[in-house]
Amino acid sequence: MTSVRIITNPHSIVNVASVPQRSPFRYPGGKTWLVPHVRHWLASLNRRPRVFVEPFAGGAITGLTVAAENLARQVVLGELDEAVASVWQIILGEDVDWLMRRILDFEISRENVMAVLNQPARSLKEIAFHTILRNRVQRGGILAPGASLVKQGENGRGVASRWYPETLARRISAIAQMRQRISFVKGDGFRLIERYHRNTTAAFFVDPPYTAGGKKAGSRLYTHTEIDHERLFALISQALGPFMLTYDDAPEVRQLAGRFRLQVEAVPMKNTHHEVMHELVITNIGSCLDLEGERRFAAAINRQFRDATSRRNIALASRGKTDSTPSA
Numbered sequence: 001m002t003s004v005r006i007i008t009n010p011h012s013i014v015n016v017a018s019v020p021q022r023s024p025f026r027y028p029g030g031k032t033w034l035v036p037h038v039r040h041w042l043a044s045l046n047r048r049p050r051v052f053v054e055p056f057a058g059g060a061i062t063g064l065t066v067a068a069e070n071l072a073r074q075v076v077l078g079e080l081d082e083a084v085a086s087v088w089q090i091i092l093g094e095d096v097d098w099l100m101r102r103i104l105d106f107e108i109s110r111e112n113v114m115a116v117l118n119q120p121a122r123s124l125k126e127i128a129f130h131t132i133l134r135n136r137v138q139r140g141g142i143l144a145p146g147a148s149l150v151k152q153g154e155n156g157r158g159v160a161s162r163w164y165p166e167t168l169a170r171r172i173s174a175i176a177q178m179r180q181r182i183s184f185v186k187g188d189g190f191r192l193i194e195r196y197h198r199n200t201t202a203a204f205f206v207d208p209p210y211t212a213g214g215k216k217a218g219s220r221l222y223t224h225t226e227i228d229h230e231r232l233f234a235l236i237s238q239a240l241g242p243f244m245l246t247y248d249d250a251p252e253v254r255q256l257a258g259r260f261r262l263q264v265e266a267v268p269m270k271n272t273h274h275e276v277m278h279e280l281v282i283t284n285i286g287s288c289l290d291l292e293g294e295r296r297f298a299a300a301i302n303r304q305f306r307d308a309t310s311r312r313n314i315a316l317a318s319r320g321k322t323d324s325t326p327s328a
């Protein structure tokens, strides 16, 4: 079992509203909450990566942030899911204007949604539109087979609850404008890692599908969920550049990190039910923690302890005794 460095500062739970939302997806298991920690990690490395590789991209909030904030020269996104891949292919290709127009012109209603989704998509751009639509009107943004349409939605707005055409078009346009710096590869994330892992200037952000203890609910989030995690650890550990893996906190994952002698940091986050949980961030180099913030937090706690102790000692001294434990 490996030792885990844990963030103790309750203020370091990221408020996702503070992170610019750049992805057109509302992605199950999306890592918006991790973005500030990824920024810390990249800043802790001794040089800016030339390429930032995100082989299990999904909604790609991390890669998009890296591109938009110029944290690496190039970003390479990879994804196996055909539907998700079609969105990235269209946004970064010639048909992006068609997709934006289709989104802006679509009149949202349950009938119109059913009419579109009951017809087979006949081209890549139609698959991309269907995917964006399904992501917005299906429960939890889930795109895997079996996902159902939202019923009531927020404020009883039903399928329109998460349909924001102008916002979507704006985000898509912003991504398209960065297309010189972002490339997309459809296929297996392992192969993408292999392509870059001898490159010392490539940094990897690896967020594979993972369901602790093989829980069924989690395995319904994506179409592709079967990953050989041991093989993934073995492969990424050979990378010559920096890498970050993110996982649910599970004994199996801690063991793998220990076996491959990697650093593990537990980062607090709030799940969809607003419960505080920890996610493991596993790296070969650098740190995702705001160490300065942690130091300030520890110093404040120590100050409070000292103040409480001295108040108590003053009180006890006035009664002729001393003690070193604080009263509260």
Ligand SMILES: C[S@@+](CC[C@H](N)C(=O)[O-])C[C@H]1O[C@@H](n2cnc3c(N)ncnc32)[C@H](O)[C@@H]1O
Pocket (backbone or CB within 6 Å): 027, 028, 029, 030, 031, 032, 055, 056, 057, 058, 059, 060, 061, 062, 078, 079, 080, 081, 084, 187, 188, 189, 190, 207, 208, 209, 210, 222, 223, 224, 225, 226, 227
């Ligand atoms: C946890 S999600 C990534 C979420 C992403 N980090 C975000 O913020 O939106 C994992 C993704 O890996 C994809 N995936 C599953 N198996 C894959 C494989 N062998 N190669 C590439 N992608 C895969 C899934 O389709 C899913 O989109």
